[in-house]
Amino acid sequence: MEGRINRIKKQLHAQKYKLTPQREATVRVLLENEQDHLSAEDVYLLVKEKAPEIGLATVYRTLELLTELKVVDKINFGDGVSRYDLRQEGANHFHHHLVCIECGAVDEIQEDLLGDVEKLVERRWHFKVKDHRLTFHGICHRCLEKREAENRQDHENELEHEVEKV
Amino acid sequence: MEGRINRIKKQLHAQKYKLTPQREATVRVLLENEQDHLSAEDVYLLVKEKAPEIGLATVYRTLELLTELKVVDKINFGDGVSRYDLRQEGANHFHHHLVCIECGAVDEIQEDLLGDVEKLVERRWHFKVKDHRLTFHGICHRCLEKREAENRQDHENELEHEVEKV
DNA sequence: CCCGATTTGATAAGGATTATAATTCTTCTG
C-alpha cells in the first residue's frame, strides 16, 4: 500500500503535480476499494470519512488527474455515471468486466483475452490498438447457481406431488 | 428500407406499440444514417428537418423504446452522451467499434470476433453471456496512412538537404 | 361519432459534471 502510494507520488512529481493530502486520501480510498467500481460520488463519500473537509470538485479533479496518469481507468456501464477503476500495477491492458443483468454485480477478468483479436484487428483493419474496453452482459455464476438450486427444488416438489396423487 | 420499416412495425405491434408518424420519422433517420453514431440530440435535429413539430422528449422516448426492442443499441464512448446504433438486421451480437484517438472517427467491425472468447468466459467464469460491448481505442487506418506519408516526405526532404550540403 | 387508452409536446425537475472565483497552502527568494 505505502509502496504503491509512493510510486503514484513519483508519477505525479514527474509531471509537476503534488501529492496533496486530499489527493492522497482519494488514492487511499481507491486502493482500499480496489475491486469495486466507485463513482465520483461514492469516492467523495468515502474520502469524507477520513478527510471531512474535502470538496466534491476536488475529488472530480483528482480522479481526472489520475485518469490522465493512467493510474485509474474511467468506465461507464450505462447507468449514467462514470466509474473509476484502479489499473493493476504494471498491467498493459485494461481488464475486462462481467456485468450481471440479474443482480447488478460487476466482476473482473484480469487476464487479457484479446491478444489474438487485437493482432487480427491490426492486420485486417490496419488499426493500431492502444487500449480496449470489453464488457460482457449476462448472468453471473452466483445467479446461475441460485437458479439451478431453485430448479432442483421445484423438481423435488413435483415428485412429492406425484407421490401424493398416487 | 420500406421492408425494414415494416418489420420494425410488426415488432412494435407484437408488443402493443404503435408506429406513429413521429416514431417512423425517427426510425427513418436512423436508417438513413446507419453507419453513424448519433446522439439523441443529433437524431432530434435530423428528425426535425422532416417533422418540425416533434419534441425532444418524444425522440428520447422513441430511442428508449427501440433499445428495448433491440432495434438499436445504446452505447457510450465516454464523451458524456449516449449514442444510438442500429443493429444489423438478424445480427445476434452487437458489432464492435474502433475509436480513433487522433481524429475521433468511429469505425465498425460487423464480424463477430468474440465467439471463442465468450465460450471461454462461459466455461471458465461460469458466466452466461447475453451481450457484449467491445471497443478498441487507437489510431485509425486513415491517420496511420497520413503519418506514413508524412514520414516519407520528411525523409525525402532530408535527402535533399544532404545533397545541398554536398 | 364517442370512449378509453396511448402518445405527444412543452416544460419543469433531476442528476452528474464542469466552471468560477475567492481563499488557503507551498515554495521560493531576498
Add this chain to the structure above:
DNA sequence: CAGAAGAATTATAATCCTTATCAAATCGGG
C-alpha cells in the same frame, strides 16, 4: 522570516444530458 507567485482547494453557480409531469392531441374499436 516576511512577502510574493503559483498551485490547489472549497463552496457554489452554471451547464449539460436525461427523465418526469401533465394537459392536449391522436388513435382504434364499438
